[in-house]
Amino acid sequence: xxxxxxxxxxxxxxxxxxxxxxxxxxxxxxxxxxxxxxxxxxxxxxxxxxxxxxxxxxxxxxxxxxxxxxxxxxxxxxxxxxxxxxxxxxxxxxxxxxxxxxxxxxxxxxxxxxxxxxxxxxxxxxxxxxxxxxxxxxxxxxxxxxxxxxxxxxxxxxxxxxxxxxxxxxxxxxxxxxxxxxxxxxxxxxx
Amino acid sequence: xxxxxxxxxxxxxxxxxxxxxxxxxxxxxxxxxxxxxxxxxxxxxxxxxxxxxxxxxxxxxxxxxxxxxxxxxxxxxxxxxxxxxxxxxxxxxxxxxxxxxxxxxxxxxxxxxxxxxxxxxxxxxxxxxxxxxxxxxxxxxxxxxxxxxxxxxxxxxxxxxxxxxxxxxxxxxxxxxxxxxxxxxxxxxxx
DNA sequence: CCGGGCCGATCGAACGCTCGGTGGGCGATT
DNA sequence: AATCGCCCACCGAGCGTTCGATCGGCCCGG
Numbered sequence: 499x500x501x502x503x504x505x506x507x508x509x510x511x512x513x514x515x516x517x518x519x520x521x522x523x524x525x526x527x528x529x530x531x532x533x534x535x536x537x538x539x540x541x542x543x544x545x546x547x548x549x550x551x552x553x554x555x556x557x558x559x560x561x562x563x564x565x566x567x568x569x570x571x572x573x574x575x576x577x578x579x580x581x582x583x584x585x586x587x588x589x590x591x592x593x594x595x596x597x598x599x600x601x602x603x604x605x606x607x608x609x610x611x612x613x614x615x616x617x618x619x620x621x622x623x624x625x626x627x628x629x630x631x632x633x634x635x636x637x638x639x640x641x642x643x644x645x646x647x648x649x650x651x652x653x654x655x656x657x658x659x660x661x662x663x664x665x666x667x668x669x670x671x672x673x674x675x676x677x678x679x680x681x682x683x684x685x686x687x688x689x
Numbered sequence: 690x691x692x693x694x695x696x697x698x699x700x701x702x703x704x705x706x707x708x709x710x711x712x713x714x715x716x717x718x719x720x721x722x723x724x725x726x727x728x729x730x731x732x733x734x735x736x737x738x739x740x741x742x743x744x745x746x747x748x749x750x751x752x753x754x755x756x757x758x759x760x761x762x763x764x765x766x767x768x769x770x771x772x773x774x775x776x777x778x779x780x781x782x783x784x785x786x787x788x789x790x791x792x793x794x795x796x797x798x799x800x801x802x803x804x805x806x807x808x809x810x811x812x813x814x815x816x817x818x819x820x821x822x823x824x825x826x827x828x829x830x831x832x833x834x835x836x837x838x839x840x841x842x843x844x845x846x847x848x849x850x851x852x853x854x855x856x857x858x859x860x861x862x863x864x865x866x867x868x869x870x871x872x873x874x875x876x877x878x879x880x
Numbered sequence: 881c882c883g884g885g886c887c888g889a890t891c892g893a894a895c896g897c898t899c900g901g902t903g904g905g906c907g908a909t910t
Numbered sequence: 911a912a913t914c915g916c917c918c919a920c921c922g923a924g925c926g927t928t929c930g931a932t933c934g935g936c937c938c939g940g
Contacts, residue, residue: 501888520797522713526926538928539890547926603794605852606711647859647868654849655842661796662841677838685876692915716899729902730916738900 505543505553508533513554517596521551521604551604552612558597559619562590566626576633577683583627584679587656589671592663599660627652631686638687652682696734696744699724704745708787712742712795742795743803749788750810753781757817767824768874774818775870778847780862783854790851815840822877829878843873 511533515524526547530537544550566586573579591598608616631645643651655678668674702724706715717738721728735741757777764770782789799807822836834842846869859865 504889520713522711525924527924536891537926538892541927542889643868643872647865648872650849650853651846651869651872654846654852656845658841658845658849661845667837674838677834678842681834681839681842681873681876683876684879685872685874688875688879695915717901718899727917728900729918732901733915 501543506557508535508540508543509550509554509557512550513558513597513600516551516554516600516604521600521607526550548608548612551600552608552616554597555601555604555608555616556619558594558601559616559623562587563619563623563626565590566623570626576630576637577687580627580630580634580683581679583630584652584656584682585672585675588659588675588678591656591659592665592671592674595660595663602657602660624649624653634686641687643686648686655682692734697748699726699731699734700741700745700748703741704749704788704791707742707745707791707795712791712798717741739799739803742791743799743807745788746792746795746799746807747810749785749792750807750814753778754810754814754817756781757814761817767821767828768878771818771821771825771874772870774821775843775847775873776863776866779850779866779869782847782850783856783862783865786851786854793848793851815844818843825877832878834877839877846873 508529512529515529515532518524519528526540527537529550530540533540544553566583569582569586570579573582605616628645628649631648635641635645659674662668663674699720703720706720706723709715710719717731718728720741721731724731735744757774760773760777761770764773796807819836819840822832822839826832826836850865853859854865
């Protein structure tokens with residue numbers, strides 16, 4: 499097995515432990531247990547616990563950003579684009595719940611360059627959504643919410659998901675996305 | 690100075706440190722420094738770090754619940770009541786940003802009875818909001834979002850605030866509440 | 881086909897440090 | 911003299927990290 503694949507496995511294990519215990523309470527020993535490796539053996543794949551968190555966050559966030567950019571290219575109308583954005587975010591969130599909780603909840607744990615790089619991706623991702631809202635405002639005069647507020651409300655609605663989502667109660671990604679899209683877009687556009 | 694008041698002061702210091710560093714990264718020694726007391730001296734006022742977090746969360750959450758119950762009594766129409774609920778939540782959030790971040794972000798840090806008691810208050814608070822949405826659905830047939838989802842989206846929008854709120858950019862409590870209420874209620878009621 | 885040397889991957893053990901928590905005592909107030 | 915509020919000195923546990931050693935597979939000269 500290649501080193502990259504092995505690292506990917508380890509990141510998956512790490513994400514699960516961070517998801518369950520939180521970054522600070524999770525010890526490298528916990529992750530070693532989960533990955534069925536020795537403590538010291540893990541350090542062959544990363545330099546520090548902080549780098550491990552960085553690798554988890556970077557991988558999932560880059561993937562998410564790439565995914566939505568691909569899907570947005572196929573659509574023209576900004577309202578439809580925003581629907582695609584919301585659907586993509588929620589699908590990805592639900593299908594990668596552990597990593598996405600780690601991404602949403604452990605934002606302040608990284609420092610220095612690690613933090614800066616994740617913050618950069620975050621800004622890019624945010625900008626995609628804000629630009630869509632700006633486009634919509636241009637074409638729909640009834641849309642009067644300030645873009646910054648509108649986008650932050652949207653992310654709040656969506657990212658809070660990790661605190662309450664239960665598949666049995668709330669249905670699959672499509673169902674969740676449909677309901678949230680309806681609630682949010684009617685609020686954004688109606689007047 | 691009375692013991693209660695001194696404890697309240699200490700809780701305020703603790704909330705600030707928890708707010709800045711997060712519960713796990715904050716050490717009792719940090720709190721001692723902030724409160725200008727010795728480590729051992731603090732333990733005269735609480736039994737453990739976990740109890741300290743519990744006291745912070747319980748105090749702020751009870752206060753919030755009591756506050757909204759008081760204000761809701763003065764209103765009859767459920768839509769107006771929900772507006773009051775949102776305004777109260779956001780005002781309180783912004784005026785007690787440190788404690789409210791600790792309440793929102795450090796939910797999983799308590800265990801056993803401590804956790805159960807905070808979870809109990811949370812359920813009560815949640816139930817207030819959900820009952821309002823149910824009332825609204827009864828009287829407004831165009832409201833088709835499932836109450837659970839509607840309420841969780843609302844809390845997501847509001848509680849995410851601690852990750853982005855900047856007074857200079859986003860205005861005061863009234864401004865934030867007005868925009869969020871508009872966005873959310875139009876989405877909930879429109880059809 | 882064999883042998884030795886090398887290297888990637890892994891491990892056990894330990895280090896230095898910080899953590900939450902405590903036992904005993906000191907001075908001031910009552 | 912007793913209680914209250916507080917602090918110094920300390921403890922055991924657990925942390926992230928490192929180090930030296932090991933083991934299996936691969937390459938290469940004979």
